[in-house]
Amino acid sequence: QKEVEQNSGPLSVPEGAIASLNCTYSDRGSQSFFWYRQYSGKSPELIMSIYSNGDKEDGRFTAQLNKASQYVSLLIRDSQPSDSATYLCAVPNSGAGSYQLTFGKGTKLSVIP
Amino acid sequence: NAGVTQTPKFQVLKTGQSMTLQCAQDMNHNSMYWYRQDPGMGLRLIYYSASEGTTDKGEVPNGYNVSRLNKREFSLRLESAAPSQTSVYFCASSAGGNQPQHFGDGTRLSIL
Numbered sequence: 533q534k535e536v537e538q539n540s541g542p543l544s545v546p547e548g549a550i551a552s553l554n555c556t557y558s559d560r561g562s563q564s565f566f567w568y569r570q571y572s573g574k575s576p577e578l579i580m581s582i583y584s585n586g587d588k589e590d591g592r593f594t595a596q597l598n599k600a601s602q603y604v605s606l607l608i609r610d611s612q613p614s615d616s617a618t619y620l621c622a623v624p625n626s627g628a629g630s631y632q633l634t635f636g637k638g639t640k641l642s643v644i645p
Numbered sequence: 646n647a648g649v650t651q652t653p654k655f656q657v658l659k660t661g662q663s664m665t666l667q668c669a670q671d672m673n674h675n676s677m678y679w680y681r682q683d684p685g686m687g688l689r690l691i692y693y694s695a696s697e698g699t700t701d702k703g704e705v706p707n708g709y710n711v712s713r714l715n716k717r718e719f720s721l722r723l724e725s726a727a728p729s730q731t732s733v734y735f736c737a738s739s740a741g742g743n744q745p746q747h748f749g750d751g752t753r754l755s756i757l
Binding site: 564574583620633635 | 676690735748749
């Protein structure tokens with residue numbers, strides 16, 4: 533059984549601070565990793581993809597991947613109230629189940645003005 | 646850019662009724678998926694279609710059937726709706742393999 537673990541939160545940060553969201557996964561063969569943002573009552577929206585160890589930056593978002601530790605994180609710099617949402621980590625299953633993603637249950641982020 | 650389109654957006658059914666949720670994508674993706682999302686349970690895969698002509702069960706397939714009508718369309722059918730199937734249903738599509746999935750806006754289904 534593939535597992536993706538996230539802290540459920542809620543994670544509260546003040547406006548302008550850095551929000552740090554963490555995710556661990558069990559499938560050592562996974563080659564790509566995704567972060568989705570889901571606003572309340574809306575569908576998940578892909579915000580970051582990362583495929584190799586290290587950091588990937590896109591605007592205020594940075595994804596960090598450490599395959600040896602089976603750990604992926606998402607940093608949100610200069611957090612804004614509009615960043616308040618649930619963030620889902622998703623990892624493709626390696627091998628025969630490679631058409632499927634395993635999703636974490638999400639971390640709820642609240643940015644306080 | 647339409648992406649993934651789901652219909653209907655909302656539906657209320659009585660126990661025992663049947664209905665079909667429709668999903669279409671215009672991204673030329675090979676793979677399509679149906680999920681349900683319930684509070685505290687996260688996204689759970691119902692069925693998926695890795696490519697046109699194939700369908701496979703996911704984590705929670707009981708009470709559902711699917712049809713991959715063509716490359717664009719993937720429908721989910723509830724033959725005899727039960728209150729336990731009250732949920733938000735999301736369709737998604739992907740180019741396959743290690744590629745991300747893209748979601749439709751969802752169908753909010755209530756079964757009384």
